[in-house]
Amino acid sequence: MKLANISFGRLRLTPPKILSLGFILLIAVGTILLYLPASSTGERLSFIDALFMATSATCVTGLAVVDTGTQLTVFGQVVLLVLFQFGGLGFVTMATLITLVLNKRISLKDRLLLQESMNQNSMQGIVKLIRRVLIYSLVIQLSGAAVFAARFMMEMPAGKAVYYGFFHSVSIFNNAGFDLFGDLHGPFSGITRFVEDPIVNITSMLLIFLGGIGFIVLSDIIDFPKRKRLTLHSKVVLSTSAALILIGALIFFWLELNSTLKPLHAGGKIMASFLQAITPRSGGVTTIDIPLLRESTQFLMILLMFIGAAPGSTGGGIKVTTFAILVSTAVARLRKKEDIVMFRHRISKDTVYRAITMTLLSLMLIVIATMLLSVTESADFLTVLFEAVSAFGTSGITMGLTPELTTAGKLLVIILMFVGRTGPLTLAYALKPKKSKELYRYPEGNITIG
Template structure:
């Protein structure tokens, strides 16, 4: 991996990306600590750090209510953080460069390639341009839809502000909302459970933000090219399966529980939103603490899988999950090659998927064990919190506002690792390796 020179410091692209998130979080923490950012005139350092990390890592977990405890200035700080964090600061920096009509250097192209999870720099600037255009159009459309609906309940100016804030938040899978100011602290979107405009707009924004910009670009090119890449096929097909299966299981498990008082339309909207939002959406119209434990565990599994690579979401990623399932299927059928859509998957990708999953599991297990010590809560609530932070989902069973200082620090680390990715952080921190000059003899070991 090529090193980049920054003021005499040689940094790899993963190190630059990780450092960029640290800088954004630090700046956000400083701004949120200012008296003008909070209604009471002061936020503790750890709470400001938590909120800045949650926004930059587009998680949505909040130790203070955004709608009631932050001023408009504080809310805008969060908005800027999750816009930069969702699209990526490299993408936003590229936007500034393009607006100023400056030349994009080779160093910047390498960073763009890494930030978008691309294997080649070919066409990377064009891809970034498309990402910016698609994001702007999608978020603007979402803002118009939300603002039109909110005008029924609030003044024009406030409805426009709420529309913009929630469209950017939900598209970037940040999950922050301002309705605590209207419906009570930490109320979320529960009052809109039967509202088709809010539900369908939210579902579309979460889905588009979660499939990744590479897939969006590929889909928009489909009428011209008449084909999709393997990556897009895997992401779209696996997403569809997870949504349908997740919705079916949620409907069955919650039919006589949280879904019981809802109308037929409300049941269907709540079912599909709850199946889509664990992909890192962070918004919910059904109170999670009231769900059955089996449903809560289902959401834990969906949050752990997460969204697609190159998207605004977290988790181990849909493609990782798909490759693992394909590998297991191939082994059970006695096949040597792992084939998806008539394409053989390279062994390197399988090793990467296994490594990513095991590292993520180890991280979540360790964090859950530590949180079980620091927090006085049921184990499932602690596990839910850990997975939500790692998967940058932002859903909670109500534990977040009650976290101890130690618990907040643990969740901050989880959110950061979940957004940057365990493998990216591992590459960023590993020392420079040397090429092996020899190989050991092959050994035999019994498995299973």
């Protein structure tokens, strides 16, 4: 995608640089607010813990070094809520909302930023899409909040139930994964007490799915009755997401049937399997204690976390479209086909190169981070790998390592969360030097593969 430069005085900033700087600014403001004594119920957070929590919220990850429900005040919780709302929808999108409310004109600079933040190939119709994103998000989150509030009223006062419903709906839709149930069921308990609750499970799965497929796909689905067709992007996202959820749920059910799922009734087994198949792709909430799972199941979740959600969504990972292109490329090569075809459309070589580059950069980052975390942390390799992939995929699931991280480990995970949210390619574009024109080409050479 060709990106235009934007001038600010003597500075020339590309949209990726502005997006990256915007996330850094949000994290900085969040860190300062969480560092205040008013954010903590007891002794105030250390600066590194405040930075970690602010990064986790802004990057909609959900990894927490302190329990949100017991160690943060209502002020601290609201700070987190604002951060993962801005982080999930994107600070550029939220700034556009303010501009639209004030009836201000959307400039070319703003449209370029919106194009980059929504992973669009052109600026055509971008403001209309943003309006829809904001409306869809509001309707979905308020609907989820109403359902949660009605359910939570069965076990807490109405005012608290409404607050809990709103907080968890926003958190789960934005794939942030923060919860407040430590206040009721013990620190870091999550929603494990609701493992057989159909209302909490089904609502959570729908919120994660709708937040994870991307706003472009949501808009396409709503337009389907009029247009009677879906774009190629939507077809790939929906088909790949459905396949990953179904296959993931079946494998989880098979692996854990005689283990963690054994005490549950039939409906509970099915709900737990599907939620645990959906949530690794950036959801962050679980109804099963992850450390109790078999190692094979934990590794399955690592793979799902690495793939992540869809482009232009609240989720992370390499994205389902990248995974779909890699699989299609491998199939095409095995069949000796020249073109990579998906739904009767040929995929450009530039798109394939981007997918391969994204995957390789992500793998390299995870490998390096895992090696470093293995040095800084006293934990087994699978636990460290799980933590690294969860941070990069902004999944927010942990095997219990997050609260025990050393200062060096926290800094490493902070970097992983930031890169996972902004995207390796976006960050690479932001940091790359000025492009120089190639004046010549080298002769083609042959290298033996395999």
